[in-house]
Amino acid sequence: MTHFSKALVLGAVLLAAACTNPDRFGPGGADGMAGGAGAGAGAGAAGGVIPGSANDPASPAYFNQTVGDRVLFAVDQSTLSPQAQTTLDGQAQWLQQNADYLAVIEGHADExxxxxxxxxxxxxxxxxxxxxxxxxxxxxxxxxTVSYGKERPIEICSEESCYAKNRRAVTVISFGSAGV
Amino acid sequence: MRRLLLTLLGLAALLPVLAAPVAAQDGPLRIDITEGVIEPVPIALPAFVDEGGAGELAQRITQVVADDLTGTGLFRRIPREAFISSVTSFASPVQYADWRAINAQALITGAVSVSGGRVSVKFRLYDVFAGTELGEGMQFAAGEDGWRRLAHKVADQVYSRITGEGGYFDSRVVFVSESGPKDARAKRLAIMDYDGANVQYLTDSGSIVLAPRFSPDGGRVIYTSYATGSPRIHVLNVGDVQSRVLPAQSGDMSFAPRFTPNGQGLLYSATSGSNTDIYRMDISSGQTSAITSGPAIETAPSYSPDGSRIVFESDRSGSQQLYIMSAGGGEPTRISFGPGRYGTPVWSPRGDLIAFTKQNAGRFHIGVMRTDGSEERLLTASFLDESPTWAPNGRVIMFARETQGAQGSSSLYTVDVSGRNLKPVPTPDGASDPSWGPLQ
Incomplete structure (x- = not known):
């Protein structure tokens, strides 16, 4: 789970660089994904949108929660469903609009x-x-890309309801420039 | 050798008599681990005599010898209360009639002495019904820390003389020690004696580590680690516990390594894009070459003991199946044809069998088949069995079994190639991915 700690560090750094308003932490802060791109856009944010929150379209929280950071797969398959393609269209759009982010795509399997x-x-x-x-x-x-095989399940029951969520590819974004 | 089950060779006439209180033996004491199913052979193993300074250690060594032998399922220890003779001196003549009377087929006597930090163990093995000694008496010595190894060496000698097979008790297993819940499992490499004693940790749990494999001489371990952020193959010296990532690996990710029989190279699989193929690497030069190509997943390679062929798994047919090809590559021959999926093939050190993991109808099995795919036999069945590894003599398989559900955990088991004698190997925490090292 190193990307979580990186995201936390990143969030903390950007937060310190921008301002110390605790309101910057939106609901998305619970999973350590708060902060991020909202830092630069913060001052100009429209009313009602908390920069860095899942309502801020430039925030990682928005990417993770609103766009959706993961797609799911059928048993023993790696083809993208129409639903997965819709999610990925959103990811591609977000990544193009937020050029300061890199992504590691983590592939996972059920047990x-x-x-x-x-x-x-x-x-x-x-x-x-x-x-x-x-x-x-x-x-x-x-x-x-990196594959974790069956080493990192997020759901732990031994039933299809859990397996379906574990058969996933997660796009983990981080602030940084390509080639750096 | 056809059935790989158990029997007494040369004692055919004795078989029906084994359960009788007293039996005449027609031939030399001998268990052939090939055909038929038998009752465990009754053996007498009086406590080894303390010949100076040994104290309780004599009893502990005797117990390890007994645990090794009875743990095979081939022997049954006759309780001491049944003994007519007592053995108070290693040198006294054996009263064969007294041991025959309690139907002991074999008698093992021993003595232990400790002096100047050195433990010395000697033993003799007797064929009770023939009234003769089976092989010569032997003596082993080691530092006090090595007392369990001395016991294993005695047991290996006894096992070997009676079965005609190589022993496997004085051997070690490298494995992945697991702790924590399924969604936050910590893994670290560990090494232990074959029976679970003397566990020593080789890595911390800072990175995921998978599937360690012993070098043929037991001096090194190759394994997959995520320490660099991606799965990469690392090599570790067992002696000084120093490890390094192997250079110049093909692909974005590399995993499933296994040594060549001479220990100078390894096979592994590497992934580029969506494709996983098998590669060979020379360790000293770092040179790699592809052995398979094509879009299928090709992984889990294992050499034949003579290094001439490679067994591996591929989903080129649409599902995981086992294939054999020559060591240089070329067109492989599919050997698995039963229902379900087959993976993680491992060539027996005897060369005769291939152990594998089979997944069928929601269950996992450890099985063996001949190298042409015939005589497939499933040895286990559970929610999730995988990762078979052979004992040095090719007669026993260790594997990992994961239990079902949110509280599921993994532990190690052994089973005979006959499917008999399934039993757990005790480990301090969860355990997976065993690799059985050579006889020391």
Missing amino acids: QGTREYNIALGARRANAVQEYLISRGVAPNRLR
Whole structure:
């Protein structure tokens, strides 16, 4: 979960650089994704939109919650469903509008498979997302993939309801410039 | 050798008599681990004699010898209360009639002495019904820390002389120690004796570590670590516990490493884009070469003991199946054809069998098949069994079993190639991905 700690550090740095108004933390702060891009846009934010919150279209919280940071897959599949493609269209648009962000796409599998195969399967899923984002105009050098196989489930029951959420590819964004 | 089950060879006439209180033996004491299912052979193993300075250690060593032998499922220890003779001196002549009377097939006597920080163990093995010693008496010595190894060496000798097979008790296992809940599991490499004793941790839990594999001589371990942010293969020296990432690995991610039989190279799989293929690397030069190509997932490679062939899994047919190809690559031959999916093949050190993980109808199995795919036999069944590894003598398989549900955890088990004698291997925490090292 190193990206969480990075996001926290990033959020903290940007927050300190911008201002110390505690209201900057929106509801999205609970999962450590507050702050971020809202920093620069903060002063000019329209009324009712809390910069850095999930209502701020330039914020990571908006990306994670409103656009949606993850897509789900069928058993043993890496094809993108129409619903997944819609989510990824939103991700591509956001990444193009927020050029200061890089993304690591994490591929995951449910626990029903051998360890090695699941790493390869997670890689296929992450790659499917990466290729789709590139096809929608995101620069390849802003994207990287990693597969966690079945090592990082978010749901822990041994039923399809949990497996369905674990068969995922998550686009984890971080503030930074390509090539840096 | 065809069935790989258990029997007594040369004792066919004795088989029906084993359960009888007293039996005449027609041939030399011998268990052939090949055919038929038998009752465990009754053995007499009186406490080893303290020949100076050993104290309780003599009893502890005797217990480890007993645990090793009875743990195979091939032997049953006759309770001391049944003994007619007592063994108070290693040198006294054996009263065969007294041991025959309690139907002991084998008698093991031993003595332990400790002097100047050194433990010395000697033993003799007797074929009770033949009235002769089986092999020569032997003596082993080690520092006091090594007392368990001395016991394992005695047990290996006894096992080996009676079965004609190599032993496996004086061996170690490297594995992944697991702690914490399923959604925040911490993993670190650990090494232990084959029976779960002397656990030592090799890495901290700062990064995910997976699937360690011993080098053929047991001196090094290769494993997959996420320390660099992506799965990459690392090599660790067991002696000084120093590790490094291997250079110049192909692909964006690399995993599933396994040593070549000479220990100078490794096979691994690497992913580029959506494609996973098998590569070979020479460790000293860092040179890599692709062995498979094509869009399928090809992973989990394992060499035949002579290094001439490679067994691996591929989903080129649409689902995970097992294939064999020559060590240089080329067109592979599919060997798995039953229902379900097959993965993680491992070639037996004897060369005769391939162990694998099978997934079918919502269950996982550890199984074995011959190298041409015939005589498939499933040895286990559970919610999730995987990661088979062979004992050095190719007669026992260790594997990991994960239990179902939110509280699920992984632990290690062993099972005979016959499917008999399934039993857990005790570990301090959860455990997965075992790799059984060589006989020391």
